[in-house]
Amino acid sequence: MNIIFAVLFPIIGALIIxxxxxxxxxxxxxxSMISFLTVLSVYPEIFNGEEIxxxxxxxxxxxxxxxRVNFVMLLFISFLNIxxxxxxxxxxxxxxxxxxxxxxxxxGFTLGSFLSGDLLTFYIFFEMTTLFSFFxxxxxxxxxxxxxxxxxxxxxxxxxxxxxxxxxxxxxxxGNYDMENLNGISSLLFLLGCLIKAxxxxxxxxxxxxxxVAPSPISALLSGIIIKIGLYGIVRFFMTHEVIHWITIIAxxxxxxxxxLALFQNDIKRIxxxxxxxxxxxxxxxxNLPSMGIAGGTFHxxxxxxxxxxxxxxxxxxIYSTGERNLKKLGGLYKKMPYTAITCIIASxxxxxxxxxxxxxxxAVIFDSLSSNILKSIFLFTGGGTFALFYKLxxxxxxxxxxxxxxxxEEAPKLMLFPxxxxxxxxxxxxxxxxxxxxTIYAGxxxxxxxxxxLEAFVSVIMGIFIFLYGEKAGIFDIKEYDTDRIYRRFTxxxxxxxxxxxxxxxxxxxxxxxxxxxxxxxLYFL
Amino acid sequence: MDIIFIVIIPFFVSFILSLMRVxxxxxxxxxxxxxxxxxxxxxxxxxxxxxxxxxxxxxxxIGGWSPFLGITLKMxxxxxxxxxxxxxxxxxxxxYSLSRSPEYKIxxxxxxxxxxxxxxxxxxxxxxxxxxILSVTTYILIVSREKxxxxxxxxxxxxGSIASVLFLLGTGIVYKTTGVLNIDIISSMNIxxxxxxxxxxxxxxGIKSxxxxxxxxxxxxxxIAPPPVSAFLSGLVLKIGIYSMLRLFYxxxxxxxxxxxxxxxxLGAITxxxxxxxxxxxKNLKKMxxxxxxxxxxxxFLALSFGTELGIMGGLxxxxxxxxxxxxxxxxxGMIGDLNLLNLKSKPFVSIPFFIGAISMIGLPFTxxxxxxxxxCLAAVETSYTLYAGVILFTSIISAVYLLRASYYLFRTSExxxxxxxxxxxxxxxxxxxxILGILPLMISDIVELAAKTLGGIx
Numbered sequence: 001m002n003i004i005f006a007v008l009f010p011i012i013g014a015l016i017i018x019x020x021x022x023x024x025x026x027x028x029x030x031x032s033m034i035s036f037l038t039v040l041s042v043y044p045e046i047f048n049g050e051e052i053x054x055x056x057x058x059x060x061x062x063x064x065x066x067x068r069v070n071f072v073m074l075l076f077i078s079f080l081n082i083x084x085x086x087x088x089x090x091x092x093x094x095x096x097x098x099x100x101x102x103x104x105x106x107x108g109f110t111l112g113s114f115l116s117g118d119l120l121t122f123y124i125f126f127e128m129t130t131l132f133s134f135f136x137x138x139x140x141x142x143x144x145x146x147x148x149x150x151x152x153x154x155x156x157x158x159x160x161x162x163x164x165x166x167x168x169x170x171x172x173x174x175g176n177y178d179m180e181n182l183n184g185i186s187s188l189l190f191l192l193g194c195l196i197k198a199x200x201x202x203x204x205x206x207x208x209x210x211x212x213v214a215p216s217p218i219s220a221l222l223s224g225i226i227i228k229i230g231l232y233g234i235v236r237f238f239m240t241h242e243v244i245h246w247i248t249i250i251a252x253x254x255x256x257x258x259x260x261l262a263l264f265q266n267d268i269k270r271i272x273x274x275x276x277x278x279x280x281x282x283x284x285x286x287x288n289l290p291s292m293g294i295a296g297g298t299f300h301x302x303x304x305x306x307x308x309x310x311x312x313x314x315x316x317x318x319i320y321s322t323g324e325r326n327l328k329k330l331g332g333l334y335k336k337m338p339y340t341a342i343t344c345i346i347a348s349x350x351x352x353x354x355x356x357x358x359x360x361x362x363x364a365v366i367f368d369s370l371s372s373n374i375l376k377s378i379f380l381f382t383g384g385g386t387f388a389l390f391y392k393l394x395x396x397x398x399x400x401x402x403x404x405x406x407x408x409x410e411e412a413p414k415l416m417l418f419p420x421x422x423x424x425x426x427x428x429x430x431x432x433x434x435x436x437x438x439x440t441i442y443a444g445x446x447x448x449x450x451x452x453x454x455l456e457a458f459v460s461v462i463m464g465i466f467i468f469l470y471g472e473k474a475g476i477f478d479i480k481e482y483d484t485d486r487i488y489r490r491f492t493x494x495x496x497x498x499x500x501x502x503x504x505x506x507x508x509x510x511x512x513x514x515x516x517x518x519x520x521x522x523x524l525y526f527l
Numbered sequence: 528m529d530i531i532f533i534v535i536i537p538f539f540v541s542f543i544l545s546l547m548r549v550x551x552x553x554x555x556x557x558x559x560x561x562x563x564x565x566x567x568x569x570x571x572x573x574x575x576x577x578x579x580x581x582x583x584x585x586x587x588x589i590g591g592w593s594p595f596l597g598i599t600l601k602m603x604x605x606x607x608x609x610x611x612x613x614x615x616x617x618x619x620x621x622x623y624s625l626s627r628s629p630e631y632k633i634x635x636x637x638x639x640x641x642x643x644x645x646x647x648x649x650x651x652x653x654x655x656x657x658x659x660i661l662s663v664t665t666y667i668l669i670v671s672r673e674k675x676x677x678x679x680x681x682x683x684x685x686x687g688s689i690a691s692v693l694f695l696l697g698t699g700i701v702y703k704t705t706g707v708l709n710i711d712i713i714s715s716m717n718i719x720x721x722x723x724x725x726x727x728x729x730x731x732x733g734i735k736s737x738x739x740x741x742x743x744x745x746x747x748x749x750x751i752a753p754p755p756v757s758a759f760l761s762g763l764v765l766k767i768g769i770y771s772m773l774r775l776f777y778x779x780x781x782x783x784x785x786x787x788x789x790x791x792x793x794l795g796a797i798t799x800x801x802x803x804x805x806x807x808x809x810k811n812l813k814k815m816x817x818x819x820x821x822x823x824x825x826x827x828f829l830a831l832s833f834g835t836e837l838g839i840m841g842g843l844x845x846x847x848x849x850x851x852x853x854x855x856x857x858x859x860x861g862m863i864g865d866l867n868l869l870n871l872k873s874k875p876f877v878s879i880p881f882f883i884g885a886i887s888m889i890g891l892p893f894t895x896x897x898x899x900x901x902x903x904c905l906a907a908v909e910t911s912y913t914l915y916a917g918v919i920l921f922t923s924i925i926s927a928v929y930l931l932r933a934s935y936y937l938f939r940t941s942e943x944x945x946x947x948x949x950x951x952x953x954x955x956x957x958x959x960x961x962x963i964l965g966i967l968p969l970m971i972s973d974i975v976e977l978a979a980k981t982l983g984g985i986x
Contacts (some may be wrong), residue, residue, distance in 0.1 A: 025676040059898055059968045098938060104696040124892035131891060134931065141939060150928060157927055161920035168916065499808035510682055517689055520740045521730045525723065527790060
């Protein structure tokens with residue numbers, strides 16, 4: 001089957017749901033399965049080392065492209081889509097605001113952006129994904145959700161606008177939209193656009209606002225999959241371009257700040273959102289290195305999609321059962337929710353890079369391709385921070401004393417546990433057999449099980465314990481709010497008040513209107 | 528049939544309709560007549576399609592007089608584009624407003640005739656006459672039972688009359704310098720025109736189409752007028768001003784806009800920014816849509832001021848997109864009870880077309896608006912005005928904020944009420960046109976390219 005159907009089926013499914021006006025969960029699961037099978041059906045061709053090119057003739061040509069790298073991503077993403085939909089059956093109890101249509105549209109367009117073969121196609125799908133995920137972010141409809149949703153919309157559209165301008169510059173220079181023609185100013189604009197979408201450090205502030213306010217399956221989709229669109233653009237960029245040094249700096253800042261800010265948080269979903277920023281840093285660090293690094297970064301990106309969506313689903317289960325998302329008010333849930341606890345711990349091991357889990361493998365590749373000692377120590381520090389963070393998270397949720405309010409907590413429904421268990425199985429499978437996935441991305445061979453890597457993981461864990469103990473002692477975990485989006489807030493406030501003021505100034509007096517006409521005429525005449 | 532029927536039939540039918548008021552009202556016959564009054568011109572216009580597409584120009588001299596003395600009607604790609612677009616939308620708006628009074632239909636048909644006259648005539652003075660017909664009918668159509676509407680109409684009347692005076696003055700000066708009024712003959716004579724004539728026409732047509740310091744009548748008139756009237760005012764009447772600018776400036780004043788290219792572009796950019804910022808601060812849905820029209824007119828004006836082929840193409844696509852989407856949005860607004868932005872309520876059959884119109888307005892991919900935005904920005908980057916491409920793209924983010932805000936509220940809260948199908952169908956058609964025109968390369972894109980080619984490359 002043509003690969004384009006992987007994109008088309010979810011969109012058609014959404015249209016069907018919209019026209020029949022039923023909640024449409026079965027249709028959604030069905031179309032997402034078909035889309036997964038469509039991706040799977042091109043496996044033989046990809047396995048033989050072929051690349052698939054196809055295009056749709058519209059007013060602009062949409063150009064799709066599949067090779068080994070994005071085939072693996074597509075496979076994981078379309079599979080995760082099914083699981084997220086299955087999870088939603090129980091989680092979204094009553095849907096009257098078009099949950100499934102927007103979810104399907106967002107999923108379909110996301111697959112499209114991973115399929116895109118040139119800049120314009122990438123832009124088109126990028127923009128459409130933003131549009132529909134915007135509605136998903138605002139699904140709860142609270143004041144906070146609306147604020148976050150508009151912040152998300154503005155920032156991501158800004159990223160899209162930058163990408164579009166870079167595409168135009170390339171088009172006027174070369175006459176086509178190929179990504180390898182990006183250079184100079186256009187590559188700067190393109191990278192900035194992608195970095196905004198990916199949530200890298202100075203432009204990350206929308207991410208911890210937007211991801212936690214959405215319902216948990218949506219957070220899983222946003223944090224696990226949709227931010228990877230930006231990263232995918234960057235991966236494709238670096239496949240044909242030289243190393244750029246400022247990206248490394250951004251990567252380091254994202255890694256360190258993301259994890260430090262995450263340690264300050266008490267909202268369980270905010271913690272995960274900040275930790276996404278830190279993990280994005282890893283990927284950026286990886287893809288900005290020569291050949292093996294890119295493969296490592298891509299591998300980490302896939303792994304992050306897997307374990308971060310698992311983490312969000314786990315947190316969703318905790319919120320579903322307890323109705324509580326503050327870390328301070330949770331505790332001792334291990335007995336009450338054993339499956340959630342186990343899957344969450346597996347995901348935490350994966351994200352902290354413990355051997356035999358998938359995070360370990362990709363971190364090992366990135367670690368091996370680092371050359372300077374400074375970078376290596378930063379890498380280890382971030383690893384330690386991540387370990388401390390997830391040690392804290394698991395301890396506060398699942399261990400310790402059970403608060404009285406949560407005595408009657410029950411395990412999440414089976415339909416929610418099922419996707420979580422499958423994803424945690426994937427985590428372990430990739431962790432034990434990393435070369436099955438890594439082999440498709442990277443042509444060479446890589447020894448995952450060398451002592452170096454175990455040592456690296458071990459040092460991270462030790463460092464993590466130290467960070468945790470130090471943090472506990474110094475009390476830095478109790479810093480309440482930490483605003484990093486002041487500039488954005490200030491900017492929007494100024495814009496709003498400016499608009500209001502202009503609106504007041506605009507006169508209703510007819511004399512002024514006529515005067516304006518005359519002044520316009522005279523002004524232009526003497527110009 | 529000759530192209531004269533495009534202009535004559537609406538006038539004729541409106542005359543018959545006014546005679547019919549003597550007899551008892553027969554609603555079916557009245558509706559039938561008012562639809563055929565636009566349908567026949569539409570069919571005539573469609574029948575010229577293949578000739579126009581092959582680059583032919585269909586000419587009709589009224590009364591058989593020579594072009595030097597008499598009035599000439601001509602149908603070329605540009606006229607066809609505007610005439611086809613406006614007639615299609617006018618039929619849809621007519622279907623939407625079939626339940627209105629017979630006076631409305633009489634004026635509506637008069638307005639249609641005037642509009643088609645402007646689009647076809649090649650005589651500047653004749654253009655002025657048709658402009659008057661168009662304006663006078665719209666002054667009356669704006670007025671409803673509300674008291675505020677008299678005030679809005681009066682504002683429009685005052686500014687519109689100033690525009691007419693300036694237009695007439697410009698026509699006089701052109702006649703004094705050249706001795707003829709036929710646009711084609713003037714453009715072939717190569718007599719340099721005066722800057723003051725250019726400015727007179729610019730100010731006059733600027734008022735009609737709503738360029739920045741001349742736009743003041745738009746928000747009031749568009750927000751207070753009945754929904755179908757706002758729809759064609761915003762979707763079509765503003766574009767007629769733009770059409771006349773295109774026709775006059777690209778043929779009569781073929782002199783690099785008197786070195787005022789940069790000024791015009793800057794003017795367009797100011798209009799874009801001003802419109803979008805003000806739209807953001809509005810609390811009333813229709814007022815917001817009116818300011819968003821100013822925003823879009825700014826983009827169109829900017830695109831046409833580049834003077835390149837790509838720019839004109841972008842401008843024309845933008846006109847197409849804005850006309851279709853704005854008509855859709857205003858017609859939707861007619862089916863919403865409370866127009867306060869925070870209290871919007873609707874059914875899915877309103878909110879989904881509204882959403883589609885909104886995304887076309889923002890210029891998101893797979894809609895017609897994107898094609899327009901694409902070509903305009905490409906033209907801006909091509910003529911190394913990259914900054915203006917940035918302005919357009921970033922104001923489209925602002926318009927995303929205000930339009931999606933409205934559409935978000937529409938999606939969330941629903942209300943139960945009944946709307947007749949004659950009102951729903953035009954909305955469905957316009958909203959699906961927004962998407963179809965953005966995806967499929969239809970015949971209209973050939974016409975746009977042809978029109979851009981015949982005009983372009985002058986500056």
